[in-house]
Amino acid sequence: MKRLLTKFAAIILGVYGVTLRVTCRVHLHHDKRDEVTRKGYRYVFGTGHAYQIGGLVSADPGTGAMVSRSRDGGMVVPMLKWCGHVAIRGSSGTGKKGGGPALQALIKHVNAGNAAMLAFDGPRGPRGQVQRGFAMLASKTNSAVFFALALPSRRLILRKTWDRFQIPLPFSRIDVYFSEPLAIAPQETLEQFQGRLQLVWDELELRYDPSEASPTPKTNLLDQKSAA
Numbered sequence: 001m002k003r004l005l006t007k008f009a010a011i012i013l014g015v016y017g018v019t020l021r022v023t024c025r026v027h028l029h030h031d032k033r034d035e036v037t038r039k040g041y042r043y044v045f046g047t048g049h050a051y052q053i054g055g056l057v058s059a060d061p062g063t064g065a066m067v068s069r070s071r072d073g074g075m076v077v078p079m080l081k082w083c084g085h086v087a088i089r090g091s092s093g094t095g096k097k098g099g100g101p102a103l104q105a106l107i108k109h110v111n112a113g114n115a116a117m118l119a120f121d122g123p124r125g126p127r128g129q130v131q132r133g134f135a136m137l138a139s140k141t142n143s144a145v146f147f148a149l150a151l152p153s154r155r156l157i158l159r160k161t162w163d164r165f166q167i168p169l170p171f172s173r174i175d176v177y178f179s180e181p182l183a184i185a186p187q188e189t190l191e192q193f194q195g196r197l198q199l200v201w202d203e204l205e206l207r208y209d210p211s212e213a214s215p216t217p218k219t220n221l222l223d224q225k226s227a228a
Contacts (some may be wrong), residue, residue: 010078017057023170028060030178033115036144042110043181045146046120046134048205049211050127050163054150055117056083057168058176063214064088064109064116065101103133110141113152117148120201127163128214130201135184135194144181145202147216149208151175157212164212177208183185 036043047055056065061084067076080087088105102150110116120125120134138145152168153175179200184193206213 002121010076010185012226013076014078014082017053018141020057020168020172021031021055021083021168022166023172024057024168025173028178029171029175030174030180032178032181033146036181037172042115042141042143043144043146044110044116044141044203045138045148045178046118046130046150047150048128048163048201049119049122049125050157050166051150052117052119052122054152054155054166054168054174055148056085058148058174059083059085059148060115061175062086062114064106064114066106066118066122096200103137106137107140110137110143120197121163123174125162126214128201128205130194131193132190135190135197138182138185138192138197139184139193142183144183145197146181147179147197149204151177151209166212175208177204179204 013057033043045055045059052065056079059065064086065080065088067080067089069086076145077089086109088102088109104182106116106118116137118134118137120130122131137143149172150168152166153173154169155172156167158165158167182197182200184190188196202213
């Protein structure tokens with residue numbers, strides 16, 4: 001019975017994903033992906049776990065996306081496939097859930113010339129905190145890195161979930177805001193790069209979705225920038 005319910009839920013999610021792709025109007029802002037690819041670079045982009053449905057709806061077909069090996073993750077796979085994406089099972093960490101092998105598979109996918117998207121704070125958070133796996137993906141593929149924040153005009157927010165997960169509604173306008181392309185600098189450690197990525201995401205979310213921006217020990221980054 002559980003298997004049938006899981007399969008039914010997967011079909012519903014698949015239909016939902018296709019419905020979003022057909023009915024939603026996607027508007028891209030500050031998108032420099034074409035510029036990066038014209039220069040011969042690969043790219044990966046990250047988004048918060050809460051924003052990943054909007055990000056996947058607006059991503060190019062063939063984008064690799066990491067999905068948990070859990071039953072819930074299995075339900076998402078049909079939505080990815082029906083939207084033309086490549087599902088790579090596992091988490092961005094390491095250990096029994098297959099994060100290490102999954103991250104290696106995502107690295108291989110990017111090195112073959114494909115784009116990839118990763119929920120940088122998944123699968124368990126803390127919300128909005130850039131995990132080491134995302135910084136490692138960018139470093140190991142020598143790719144340009146973008147953050148993308150997909151903001152639906154109409155959405156449900158599951159406020160009791162750890163990430164305040166967002167569900168875009170059909171016939172929404174989805175505005176996707178990109179950061180500037182980033183890359184690990186010579187002599188920069190992975191931890192330093194991870195910290196720099198964190199600052200960029202914090203500013204992006206604070207600017208475009210301030211009501212959902214994660215509380216951090218840092219002061220208002222936009223005020224800091226203005227003061228500088």
